Structure formats: C-alpha cells, structure tokens
Amino acid sequence: xxxxxxxxxxxxxxxxxxxxxxxxxxxxxxxxxxxxxxxxxxxxxxxxxxxxxxxxxxxxxxxxxxxxxxxxxxxxxxxxxxxxxxxxxxxxxxxxxxxxxxxxxxxxxxxx
Amino acid sequence: xxxxxxxxxxxxxxxxxxxxxxxxxxxxxxxxxxxxxxxxxxxxxxxxxxxxxxxxxxxxxxxxxxxxxxxxxxxxxxxxxxxxxxxxxxxxxxxxxxxxxxxxxxxxxxxxxxxxxxxxxxxxxxxxxxxxxxxxxxxxxxxxxxxxxxxxxxxxxxxxxxxxxxxxxxxxxxxxxxxxxxxxxxxxxxxxxxxxxxxxxxxxxxxxxxxxxxxxxxxxxxxxxxxxxxxxxxxxxxxxxxxxxxxxxxxxxxxxxxxxxxxxxxxxxxxxxxxxxxxxxxxxxxxxxxxxxxxxxxxxxxxxxxxxxxxxxxxxxxxxxxxxxxxxxxxxxxxxxxxxxxxxxxxxxxxxxxxxxxxxxxxxxxxxxxxxxxxxxxxxxxxxxxxxxxxxxxxxxxxxxxxxxxxxxxxxxxxxxxxxxxxxxxxxx
Numbered sequence: 014x015x016x017x018x019x020x021x022x023x024x025x026x027x028x029x030x031x032x033x034x035x036x037x038x039x040x041x042x043x044x045x046x047x048x049x050x051x052x053x054x055x056x057x058x059x060x061x062x063x064x065x066x067x068x069x070x071x072x073x074x075x076x077x078x079x080x081x082x083x084x085x086x087x088x089x090x091x092x093x094x095x096x097x098x099x100x101x102x103x104x105x106x107x108x109x110x111x112x113x114x115x116x117x118x119x120x121x122x123x124x125x
Numbered sequence: 126x127x128x129x130x131x132x133x134x135x136x137x138x139x140x141x142x143x144x145x146x147x148x149x150x151x152x153x154x155x156x157x158x159x160x161x162x163x164x165x166x167x168x169x170x171x172x173x174x175x176x177x178x179x180x181x182x183x184x185x186x187x188x189x190x191x192x193x194x195x196x197x198x199x200x201x202x203x204x205x206x207x208x209x210x211x212x213x214x215x216x217x218x219x220x221x222x223x224x225x226x227x228x229x230x231x232x233x234x235x236x237x238x239x240x241x242x243x244x245x246x247x248x249x250x251x252x253x254x255x256x257x258x259x260x261x262x263x264x265x266x267x268x269x270x271x272x273x274x275x276x277x278x279x280x281x282x283x284x285x286x287x288x289x290x291x292x293x294x295x296x297x298x299x300x301x302x303x304x305x306x307x308x309x310x311x312x313x314x315x316x317x318x319x320x321x322x323x324x325x326x327x328x329x330x331x332x333x334x335x336x337x338x339x340x341x342x343x344x345x346x347x348x349x350x351x352x353x354x355x356x357x358x359x360x361x362x363x364x365x366x367x368x369x370x371x372x373x374x375x376x377x378x379x380x381x382x383x384x385x386x387x388x389x390x391x392x393x394x395x396x397x398x399x400x401x402x403x404x405x406x407x408x409x410x411x412x413x414x415x416x417x418x419x420x421x422x423x424x425x426x427x428x429x430x431x432x433x434x435x436x437x438x439x440x441x442x443x444x445x446x447x448x449x450x451x452x453x454x455x456x457x458x459x460x461x462x463x464x465x466x467x468x469x470x471x472x473x474x475x476x477x478x479x480x481x482x483x484x485x486x487x488x489x490x491x492x493x494x495x496x497x498x499x500x501x502x503x504x505x506x507x508x509x510x511x512x513x514x515x516x517x518x519x520x521x522x523x524x525x526x527x528x529x530x531x532x533x534x535x536x537x538x539x540x541x542x543x544x545x546x547x548x549x550x551x552x553x554x
Contacts (some may be wrong), residue, residue, distance in 0.1 A: 033354035033361075038294065039233035040347045040355045043331065045340030 053081065057101035061121040064094055066113040075105035075116060082112075128233045128254025134318050138392040139361075141313040143306035147213070147239045147299075148173035152183055153321035156237075156326075157208035160188035160199035163249045166303040167215035167241040174213075175307065193218035197225040197238075200545050204234040205343045207333030208237060209285070211236065215303060219257040223264070229296045230265025230359060231345055235288035236296040238266075239281055242404065242455075243303040244491045252492020253303035255403065256456035259465045260434075265359050267297040268433040268466075270403045274311045277301040279383055281431075283373045286327040286473070290499040292436040297360075302405040302455075304492060325379060363434045370431055387436035389428040390443050392418055396425030398507040399481070401470060403429050406495055412455075413500040415504055429466070437473035443475060449511040450481035451503045453532075455489045463487060463529030471526060482514040484525035486531035499533050506530075 037043055071091050076084040083099035085092045094105075104117040127405050147170045151159070159178075161171040178187040187204075196205045196212045203210040214222060217238055222413040229236050246255055259266060269284060271277040272315065277299065284297040301307055307445040316324075319335045333340060345357055364458055378384030389407070393399065400410050407428035417424045427443055429436065444450055462468065463485035474480045486503060512530025 031354070033357040036354050036360060037350065038357065039231065039343070039346060040345055040351065041232075042342035042345050043332070047345075091517075092450075 024121045038124045052097045054083070054095070054099050055095045055098075057099060057121065059097065059121060060103060060118040061103050062094055062101070062103065062116050063119050065090065065115045066091070066093075068113055070113050070115070072109070072110065072113070074108045074110070078104050080104065093118065098102070131274065132160075134315075136315065136317050136320075138314045138494060139276055139311060140310050141278075142169065142310055143271070143301045144169035144241070144278045144308065146274040146278040146313045146315070147281055147301070148177070149315055150278045151211060151239075152177050153316070153318050154209075154211075154237075154285055154325055155322070156185055156211045156280065157437060158186045158188065158200065158203035158210040159212060159406045160190050160196045160203070161212045161214070162196045162218060164193070164194050164218035164243075165217045166253070167213050167218065167239070167245060169307060170213045170239055170241065183362075193221040194225060196228065196259065197222040197236075198234050200238075201225060201229050201234060202231070204229070204233065204236050207330040207336050209289075209328040211238060211279070213239040213240040213241070213474050215259045216251070219243075220245060220260060220332070223261050223484050226261050226264040226266060226296075228344075231355065233294040233359070233362070234296060235285075235294055237281065237284045237288050238296065238298045238323045239277070239307075240298050240300045241303040241307045243298050249529045250491040251303070253305050253405075254455045254490050254492065255300075257492070258298065258300055259456045262465065264431060265295065265363065267293075267295055267363070267370070267371075267431070269299045269315055269431055270429065270432075271301045271306065272302070272304055272405055272407045272428065273368050274309070274313050275383070275389075276296065277306055278313055278315060279377060279381065279385065282321055282324060283370075283385065285369055286373050287366065289326075289328060290366075290369045291331075292370050295366060300404065305405045307499075314381075324377070336424055355467060367431075367434050367436070370424060372515070385430065386439075387429075387431040388439045388443065389430055391426040391428065393425035393427060393443055395423055397423040397448045398427045398504055398511065399427055399449075400428060400451050400453060400500065400503060400507075401433060401440075401444075401466070404455065405508050406455065406500075408455055409495060409497060410500050413497045413504065417501070417504055418495075419427045421489055422508075424507075428441070432466075435469055437469075440470060440473045441477060444478060444481055446477065447481040447505040451496075451507055452483065452485050453503075454485060454487050454529075457487045457490065457529075461529075462527060468528070480504065482522045482525050484510060485529045485530040487529050493533055497532060503532065530554050 081098045083095040103118050106118050109116045151174050186200050195212050198211045200210040215394045242253050242255050244254045267281045280299045285298050288297045335488050374385030391411050410426045414426050450469040452470045454466045458464050464487050467485035
C-alpha cells in the first residue's frame with residue numbers, strides 16, 4: 014500500500030480576530046451546520062483508513078461505529094470516507110468483519 | 126397543606142421560616158423548570174415547592190435527579206432551551222455543583238438558585254456557615270446574601286429580574302444561613318401573586334435551543350483563540366450588573382417599600398468603629414449597634430448584601446472615615462490570614478490616604494452561635510485597636526491585618542468571647 018499524502022486544510026474561524034466586545038455572548042454559535050465546516054480531520058495523525066470498495070459487503074458496521082460520521086453513504090451503500098472529518102481512530106477497520114477486511118489503516122504523511 | 130391557601134393571593138403578613146418564604150417566592154415566580162436534589166437544610170425549600178407541583182398549584186416541570194451535579198446540569202440544559210429554570214441546594218450539594226456552576230455562568234444562562242448556607246465537612250456538620258458558597262465565589266455567579274426570611278423572599282424575586290436583564294445574563298444565587306434563617310420562624314410580608322408576576326415579567330429568551338428555525342450551538346469548544354475573550358465578556362457583565370442590581374433593588378422598593386442596594390449601612394453616618402458582616406449576623410449586630418449608640422458610642426454596621434460582584438467602590442466611600450473596622454467571616458480561608466471577606470475588604474480599601482485599621486474575626490463555623498455579647502466585645506476591641514493605632518499606626522495596622530481572631534472558640538485560658546481580649550465585657554447584660 015502506497016503512502017498517501019495530504020494537505021491539512023486550515024480551520025475556518027472567523028471569530029479568531031474579533032475583540033471580546035463583538036463575540037457572541039457565552040460562546041454561542043448562532044447558526045446551524047457549523048460542525049461540518051470545522052475540519053476535524055486536521056487532527057488526524059499517523060494513520061488513515063483506506064476503503065476497498067471491491068471487498069466491501071456494505072454491512073454498514075463502519076458507518077454505525079464511526080464516532081465522527083465520516084463514513085459516506087450513497088443510498089444504503091458505503092461510498093467512501095470523509096477525510097475532512099475522519100480523525101483516524103481506526104474503529105472502522107476494527108469493526109469491519111475479518112473475512113471482508115475492506116478497511117485498512119495506512120501510514121499517512123503530512124505535507125507542509 | 127392543601128392548595129386552598131395558595132389560590133391567587135394578595136399581600137400577606139404571616140409567620141414563615143426562610144425555607145417556606147423561599148418556596149413561596151418560587152411559587153409566585155412560577156419557573157418553567159425546577160430540578161433539585163434534597164440536602165439539609167435546603168430540603169424544606171424544595172419539598173414545599175414539589176408539593177406545589179404535585180398539588181397542581183404551579184405548572185412547573187419538576188425534575189427529581191440523583192445528585193446536585195445532575196440538578197444543576199438539568200437546569201443548565203433547560204435554561205439553554207429557553208426555560209426560566211431554578212434549583213436550590215446547600216453545603217456539600219453546592220460543592221458537588223462546583224464544576225457546572227462555571228459552565229452555567231460561562232454560557233451566560235440566567236439561572237436562579239436559593240442556597241441554604243451550610244458548613245463543608247469534615248467532620249460532618251449540617252449547620253450554617255459560609256464555607257460552601259465562598260468556595261465558589263469566583264465561578265461567575267452573582268451572590269446575594271440575605272439577613273432574614275424577609276430578605277430571602279425579597280432577594281429571590283429580585284434575582285430573577287437581575288439574572289435575565291439583557292446587559293447581565295448571569296446566574297444568581299441567593300443565600301440564607303442554614304437553619305438560622307431556613308428553619309427560624311419570623312414575620313414575613315409577601316407580595317400579591319399578581320405583583321410578583323408583573324415584577325419578574327414573562328421570560329422571553331433571546332434564543333432557545335428548541336427554536337428549530339434558528340439552529341445554534343451552545344457549549345462549543347473555545348480554545349486559545351476565543352476562550353479568554355468570552356471570560357472577559359463575563360467579567361464585564363459582572364461589573365455592569367452592579368448598576369442593574371441597584372436599579373432592581375430600587376424598583377422593588379417602590380413596589381414593596383423595602384429598598385435594597387449592594388450594601389446596607391446601619392448608623393454609619395458618623396461611625397468611628399464599624400463591623401462588616403454578611404447574612405443573619407448583620408441582624409444581630411444591629412441590636413448591638415442600637416444599644417451602644419444609646420450609650421453614646423459612635424459605632425456602625427456595614428452589611429455586604431451583594432458579595433459578587435464585590436461592592437468595592439461602595440465600601441471605599443462608606444469606610445473612608447472609619448477609625449477601626451472588624452470584618453466578620455463565617456468561613457476561614459486557612460491561609461493564616463483570615464477569611465475570604467477580610468481579604469477582599471482589605472483589597473477594596475487599598476491605597477486610601479486615610480482609612481480604618483482593619484482586623485478580622487472568624488466566627489460561627491459549623492453553626493456555632495454568635496451572640497450580641499460577642500459582637501459587643503468586638504466593638505470594645507475596635508475601640509482599643511483605634512487607640513493603639515493612633516499611637517503606633519504602622520505596627521498596629523500590620524498586626525491587625527495579618528492576624529485573624531477566632532470569635533467564640535474555646536481557648537485554653539478560658540476566654541470564650543473576645544479574641545483580642547483587650548477589654549472585658551462590662552457585665553451589664
């Protein structure tokens with residue numbers, strides 16, 4: 014398995030430049046869907062899951078267990094992994110049935 | 126108790142315990158959600174309120190939880206959802222809330238909580254002192270101390286309006302001395318239900334987690350790039366709340382005839398010797414002040430009603446011309462330098478070109494009585510302290526400020542009352 018290279022996307026945080034007088038009271042985030050825009054995949058260190066769709070039987074165990082909702086579905090079938098939000102914990106590879114073995118954790122290098 | 130006595134009521138003047146008066150205030154405030162866990166001496170407050178719920182006198186959602194940590198957490202969630210939410214606690218239960226107290230304040234949720242002040246063990250003790258709430262004095266909650274059952278009632282109603290004020294939005298705890306106030310029977314004048322309803326108003330939260338058309342996140346991660354700014358906001362809101370607390374105290378006075386400020390000064394106009402105290406002890410001290418004034422002594426009392434935010438500027442004005450001041454602490458800091466109120470009063474008066482020589486008395490731990498005789502002995506000590514300070518100011522000021530006295534503890538020489546022992550009681554009592 015080849016080493017995959019990725020670039021880390023910078024987290025978008027507009028509030029980082031706001032003075033205390035202009036920040037939302039109590040740290041409230043006054044809109045929805047903000048979890049999607051924070052790329053927690055940037056926290057991934059060392060290992061990333063790689064999915065073999067040829068081997069996958071679409072049992073969805075990885076989808077159920079992923080703590081970050083980072084396993085992508087197309088209808089009722091696994092279609093890929095959302096690397097922007099995958100923290101590389103490896104649970105998906107652990108719960109993938111041993112006879113199927115469709116997910117492998119591989120070493121990952123960070124560019125830049 | 127049936128609900129017939131709690132049909133919409135007009136003003137009443139009747140005997141009540143502090144716990145009963147507090148439950149009555151809660152009934153009239155009619156919060157949306159109350160979550161609580163019983164602990165002595167708070168139990169009587171929530172027990173009475175739970176009865177209002179079960180009798181259908183109030184439509185409050187009552188959440189019986191399995192610990193105080195859960196009680197304050199449930200109230201936090203309810204408040205974030207847009208509810209007017211309350212809980213009540215005491216001593217070790219309050220301590221168990223410590224972690225979440227910071228979260229409630231940090232999210233700027235206007236939760237209101239009566240606290241029956243109780244000692245923190247060990248050894249085990251269920252009686253009243255201030256070591257519980259002093260332990261969380263820097264959690265970001267407004268802290269209002271009550272002198273008696275009437276004030277416990279009055280303060281709780283004001284707390285709702287203070288907490289929810291748009292330029293405050295901070296949680297408020299209203300304390301009353303455990304057993305001394307919670308279980309002591311006094312005459313209390315309650316407002317009419319309709320008057321309380323109008324005074325606290327209808328709670329219209331600016332935002333609600335239940336408002337699905339305006340989704341939001343409460344409790345997001347705030348790390349090095351934003352946490353500090355949010356805490357600065359909290360500090361500014363706390364400072365700004367001084368004006369709001371005073372305004373609400375004034376408005377409450379117009380309604381009830383009972384006016385409230387951050388501090389209360391009792392016969393301080395020309396006072397040379399003063400005691401500063403919180404809670405029920407202030408009431409005891411007033412009796413002593415009257416008696417000593419009748420004998421021509423220039424003594425006075427400063428009651429700190431609002432401990433957070435600390436009324437530093439008020440105290441500088443009030444105490445500038447006093448010769449000697451005793452700060453009474455119903456909890457110890459165990460720092461070898463006296464209690465927490467003492468440290469803060471000294472800090473507040475720092476740099477005054479002329480100010481009092483200040484000394485400290487730790488008293489009443491674990492519910493130990495403080496008697497008028499003990500307070501009289503403190504005034505006697507202060508007279509002696511002022512005389513000595515006029516001769517050798519630097520040495521006396523330093524000694525007084527660095528040495529706490531223990532008032533009412535059994536000493537080996539048999540002295541029980543006056544720690545300084547400068548003057549004996551005159552035996553007139």
